[in-house]
Amino acid sequence: MKALLLSAYAAASHRFWADGLEQAFPEIDWQRLELPPRHFQWRVRGNPLMWRLANHAVLEQSFDLVVATSMVDLATLVGLCPSLAQARKVVYFHENQFAFPRSSRQVLRPEPMMVNLYAALAADVVVFNSAYNRDSLVAGARDFLSRMPDRLPLEPWLSRLAAHAHVLPVPLPDQAVRPAGRGRRIVWNHRWEYDKNPEAFFAALERLVAEGIDFEVAVMGQQFRDRPAVFDTARAWLGERIVCWGEQPAADYAAMLDAADIVVSTTDHEFQGLAIMEAVNRGCLPLVPDRLCFPDYYPDACRYPGDVESLVARLRGWLTDPASRPPLPDARQWQWPAWRSAYGEVLGLRPRPDTA
Template identity: 75%
Template sequence: MKALLLSAYAAMSHRHWADGLQQQFPEIDWRRLELPPRHFPWRIRGNPLTWLGQERDCLHEDYDLVVATSMVDLATLVGLCPSLARARKVVYFHENQFAYPLPKGQRIRAEPLMVNLYTALAADVVVFNSAYNRDSLLRGARDFLKRMPERLPLDSVLSRIAEKAVVLPVPMSEETPKPARLGRRVLWNHRWEYDKNPEAFFTALETLTTRGIDFEVAVLGQQFRDQPPVFEASRAWLGERIVCWGEQPGDVYRDMLDSADIVVSTTDHEFQGLAVMEAVTQGCVPLVPDRLCFPEYYASAYRYAGDQTTLEATLAQWLTDPASRPGLPDARAWQWPAWRDAYREVLIGT
């Protein structure tokens, strides 16, 4: 079976997913094309032109299967390369632009939303990493299209997507989960961007400090040229409580996960949350907001109501009374052995 794997914005989680597909299905003859995760407005709209300029011969080959991320403008690509239309087309939504929070001062732009819609409509199977991702796309698309100037057949359009939708998370690599630890090391291992809401995290740590609660903190995760100022401001007052700061090479990152006790998310945007799953696999108890995708993956014992007060109260209790922490979720439920057959059915159609 010959397959074309397309990733138009190859962020870290997207590469992890693509690597997993190739490793888990070596019987498929994969050809992989991906573009670096920068210049987002151009990437999501211009990827067919970029690939036509760089990979024209590859795109015009005959494939049995095309697997693309939701940022690939699949409808345009199939129109420009008609041979792709004969392949089984699977689109994977790591995220959707209808539910992605905008930076302050930015207005919603139609182009990324329409790429998501047209790509989903052009696919034979549309895969989401969570039901929240699927539902927020359908809900957001309905709200968006209602505001457009023409009376569109919304039920017909959206039902076509819903009928071919499947929920399959990005699986984690197979490994034995580590046991929980009862120390006081708090972990942040998310992207240093506005949508991860770092202000809430550092405000909680400041409250713990004011109350005299002892803790250590490891602040990891991918960094970018522009980052919220709260990081540098918090580094100054956290002082000796910091055991690790900033983006780290893989071995150091893994060691920090192995030594941390509680992993916290305060995010305003999450469709699955691989960073939290990685930490749980290494023995960290998760504390996540009761919104977005988290109710699908974590029992109520791991979720705080979403407000600052509840976050701070739960974190304070877990630090001062380690026995009050819930046992770890079963990380094996997120690993490839639990999802390989379902992925095979989606990719091969049997």
């Protein structure tokens, strides 16, 4: 099978997924085109033109399979490159633009939402990384499209999309799962941006400091030029409690997760949460808000109602009484061996003889 893998905004989690696909299915002859994760509006709207002009020879080849992220304007690309029309077309939604929170400086732009919808319409198979991602797209699209000046019969299509779409998370590599840590080291390993709600995380730590509760903290994750000011102020008052600060090389990042005990999320935006899953795989007990994608993946004992007060209460209990901590979720359920067969089905592969 010859396959074209398209990623229009190749952020870290998207590259992680694409690398995993190629490694999990070496029997497929992969050709990969991707665009750097910057200039979002240009990427999401201009990717067919960029690829058509820069990669014309590749797109004119004959492919059995096209796998694209939801930021790829697949409908336009197939129109510009009709040779792709005969391939099996799979669109993978890492996220959807209908449920993406906007900062106070952002305005609603319909173009990225329409690209999501056109990609889904052009696909033979639509895949989401969580039920929350699927459901929030359908609900958001229903509200968005109700504003159109013509009352189109969209509800049957949205209902079919919800019923027939697949839910397959981005899998983790096949590796040994570390046992749970029982110490007092807390890790934050998310993007340093407003939608991850770092203010709530540091507000909870400030309460723990005021109560005299002993802990250490490792604050990692991808950084950008424009980052929330709370990181700089928190670094000053956390002082010697900090064991790691800032983005880390891969080996150092993994070692820090191995040495940590609790991983926390306070996010307002998450469709799967690979950073939390990676930390759980390395022995960190997750503490995540009871919203977004997290009920899809974590038991009640690892979720808090979502407010700072509840987060402080749960951390206080876990730090002062380690025996009260719940069991570590089994990360093997998120690794490639658990999902290869389901991915093979959506890609149109026949089962291998050893899995038939």
